[in-house]
Amino acid sequence: NTPNTTPGAPDTVNVGVIAILDVAPIYLGKSKDFFTKRNINLNLIQATGGAAIVPAVVSGQYQFGFSNMVSLLIASSNGLPLKVVCNGNNSTGVDGSDFAALMVKADSPIKTAADLAGKTVAANTLKNIVDTSVRASVRKAGGDPKSVKFVELPFPQQPAQLQSGQVDAVFVVEPFQQAVLAQGGRKIASSYVDVAPNLVVASYFTSQQMLSGNPDLVKRFTEAMKESLAYADSHPDEARQIIGTYTQIAPEVIAKMTLPKWPADVNRPAVQTLADLALGDGLLAKAADLNALLP
Amino acid sequence: MSRALWGLAGLAIFAALGEALPRLGLISPLYAPPLSRILSLLGDQVQQPRFWTATVDTLKTWALGLLIAVVAGVVLGVAIGAVPVLRAATASTIEFLRPIPSVALIPLVSLLYGATITSTLVLVVYASFWQVLVQVLHGVADVDPVAHDTARAYRLGRWARVRYLFWPTALPYAVTGVRLAASVALILAITGELLIGSPGLGREIGNAQDSGAVPQMYALVIVTGLIGLAANLFARMAERRVLAWHPAIRGEVPV
Amino acid sequence: MTLARRIVTLLGLPVVLVATWWFLSAGSTDFYRPSLQRIVTAFQQTWFSERLVVDVLPSVARLAVGYLIALVIGIALGMMIGANRWLRALCEPVLEFLRAIPPPVLVPIIMLVAGIGNTTKVIVIVSGCVWPVLLNTVEGVRGVDEVLADTCRSYRITGLNRWRHLVLRSASPQIVTGARQGLSVGIILMVISELFAASSGLGFTIVQFQRGFQIPEMWSGVLVLGLIGVVLAQLFTIAERRILAWYHGIRSSQREW
């Protein structure tokens, strides 16, 4: 399962990531040599989303991957042999100041998530963490989550479509939160915060085969990853700086962005809440087996 | 020569529009920045190795995919076309497989191969293969009966017939097929990169979009357009050399 | 050829291929390559339901509208450009440039102008279908037979009559070729247009299945796309046989002698 088996030589490890700010720790960790010092030659491969990374990890092309938690729950409940190795990123847990937000136009009559009944909300992917979280916000605000309509729209297009009135609300992450703010948009909810305190948004994972075939490498990777997460969490300025190297976000925007939290360990109750919500929303065919998935 | 000048004039007018429309506020410069801005960003891009890696990746996928498709298409096309039984037996299958849109394979290949060059390559090969195959089949079917009789009367063997009769007859069709395939292949290479996330210009475009970097995105889009333009010019040139004897090439009839 | 032999040549290979697939994949444990049997079951469950109305029909309707618009624009512009040498020289590089831009990268741009409704999706389809039609029309118009053109001039067949009876008809074999290519591009773009800003549609559904790791359902979606492609190609062939009856007649009469 490891591409490089020469004794003594560093293990080359392919990790599938998405070029968003959530994965700043692994880039930072790489630049800080947290991986090389554990004899891991880290090779970061950018993909468009978890849906492309999961198969690559299962088939062994990548040894590890980064994906949002709901995708992992769905994959796992469909029988894919996945194993989370460590946390990815969490919401800040601060209502009104998260790295993602449910937002409306400046002059929108919508004041709270409850007002979204019958309205259209843009989500970057449907039947996933975003719509589940937004429904949670609506529910929490006392509205009817079933009456909210979702339309799939990639993040980059959301600010413009919100502005032109094609959608009533958007759920955006950084840097698009800044873009909506810049055009006068308002936050009406921090949905990730509404789901659960310290919601686990994403995590790093590997396959069961990898885990049983090369437990030592998994262990070393997990250690390095945890060190990276901790470092990024405590050095936000360096994290901001590294984001500029693998994305094309303008520096002035990077400076203003709200960063997520990067705890090293998975917040199991939050995942449980998420899994229950996903089951309720029909995303999962059957209840997820968290013991199999989580470390 | 004056043709080329006209063409350049056309490009110049187009460029001028690209500059003027955003400047005059007819299009929001936020979403469609003026051309000069895009070009200056393009100037920055070309100094970065990352840009060149992406370009080379795209070109590699494109060229390799095209090559595989052309070789497979031509070989299969001539083989199937030259044997009537084979042609009859495969006709329905080809008619069925051909219209399956290559993007239908995107979810499949991204599952099977992940965000790798292989994924995009499969798409490119699949899409361009049919263009070549169908053209070559048409071409072989178009063999002149008199020429065929001539070959048989002079006892040309099967191989000689393929070499001197079927192949030259099919060649103009094949060249057209290759030209069509080249542009389809480029489009799918970039689409694949954009949607699957395999390395290349397409992914860079996706990246620029995800970062909200609109001018960068346009700069890359222009690069893809230019590559397409160059590929087409190149294909036309090759056509002129290979098909010097063909009526369409040897005398251009003025309208 | 007897009827039996006809049927064998027509169905022989497809049957063999499907049977091979069926038996090779039987009992497959590979998560991503389920057995054909499971795919067929998923197909029945998935597509013989309201999905047909909710997802397939709107997709096909958008395709039809976009395709027809592309035909009209492509033929009209193509006739203008094809008939005018300067215009052709002027436009050719720009057209080639625009054509080389992959439609998916245009989607966000189009969305800015046209919103996220059906309009955008139709425009995306048009933006891809129009090129083969346009370029082939240009070539077809250029290829008008000189003797026929002289005949028209000497009999004073001018203006609209000339366009209708000479130019359009002589270009029609080429236009049909372009239209056929445009159709396959159209199906591709139908899917692509639904990958952005959609909440229903065939392409959307297939990607949902993919993201939801519902693999047999996803395969069945790919099959549906294939079937749509085949059905449309057949419809096209029927239409072509009518429109180009004269052309095929010439070809077959030449072949016989």
Added chain:
Amino acid sequence: MLEVQGLRKVYDGHGRRVEAIADLTFTVGGGEFACVVGPSGCGKTTLLRCIAGLLPPTSGQVRVAGEPIAVVFQEYGRSLFPWLRVAQNVELPLKAAKMPRAQRQRQVDEALAAVGLADAHDAYPWQLSGGMQQRVAIARAIAYGPSVLLMDEPFAAVDAQTRADLEDLIRSVWQRLGVTLLFVTHDIDESVYLGQRVIVLSSAPTRVVENIVIDLPGERDQLTTRADPRFAELRARIYAHIKKLPSQRAEHGSTHDLSR
């Protein structure tokens, strides 16, 4: 009436300059049947296209009294619209001229009957033999009701038997309609057999070499006319002008077919 005066045509382009016609002057009277013969490449087609107004002369003038002009081209296969049926082909120029439907129908029927194709209305041109196709082209010209009819080697590509039939057809059509007919050919026999007058062109630079009145009787037929000694004489005389063969031999008036 048809008057060609000092006609000159130079093709210039693509780095090649061809003086197709040096200087041509001749007149064809109203209702006359004139043939133009000349060696291949001497500019017969060019002349005809200038007369038909399809090509601007380099200098000189063409005057045609009476409109319209109908043209029958050599390449029948390419001058009929393959996507129109026979009747529609014949009808199209009339339709373009906005003739009322009923009259159009009548003229088409008459013209097709005249060329013996009354029952081929609904065929496509490519379903017909070469000779039949050329007859459709002739029917189209007739139906157009021209006062001047131009024909450019209309029979060069049909077989010998059909050719003889078509020659007779053309003479009968001309006699019935009374049109001015200019018939271009490179076949000397044909020109003598058909016309009232033969205009003989030299090879390039092209000029009129001779203008011979054909004093054969008006009633002609393939057997007797061609057997007429006068026919042989006229043919030999033209032949002497065109060919570089020893002229005394040809002038013997031998009746063997020299033009073949």
Added chain:
Amino acid sequence: MLEVQGLRKVYDGHGRRVEAIADLTFTVGGGEFACVVGPSGCGKTTLLRCIAGLLPPTSGQVRVAGEPIAVVFQEYGRSLFPWLRVAQNVELPLKAAKMPRAQRQRQVDEALAAVGLADAHDAYPWQLSGGMQQRVAIARAIAYGPSVLLMDEPFAAVDAQTRADLEDLIRSVWQRLGVTLLFVTHDIDESVYLGQRVIVLSSAPTRVVENIVIDLPGERDQLTTRADPRFAELRARIYAHIKKLPSQRAEHGSTHDLSR
């Protein structure tokens, strides 16, 4: 030697059944020059394709003593490969027969010289006139060194002057090479002028109507041979068999060109 015995060919397909040849039997001696004439559509091309082995007869037999057989088709434009230069076209059959390079070269040069195209080696066929193209096809046949040469109306589409030249070329080639030559044409004059024997076919259902020995002198030329009274007689005799014209007229032995 070439022997056709009880040959019958029925085309059957596409819901249409045509009996192209009913029953043909004839023999052509080794080194003989025989012409086959018959009306259009009587099955001459079919016969030739059967002899050349391009078409299986429905019944009957074709026996050809001596190999190889070379064929010259009517459609020279389509029987030459446009993507090969003149010399390559002539060389191709030799190459396919695996002849050594040097000998190939020599035979190609000789053949092209024989048809007067020694300096057209490097031209493409479409850069040549029709007559020159047909000469290339003849050169290809000659170079192939056949013992039997079959020609299917090879001059039907070339102009009259070229045709006369090509006819003489064929006769001289035949005299030099001593091949068995079967020449198919629908032109009676041509058959009489060229052959030692003329096999006259009826129209469908096709049979041999007559088998006429042409007792004209071996040395023939366009002027004197065609003027020979014997020539006119032979031609009239054939003509009487083919045409449905009142036969007494044709038998008068008039010398006008009936076949046109």
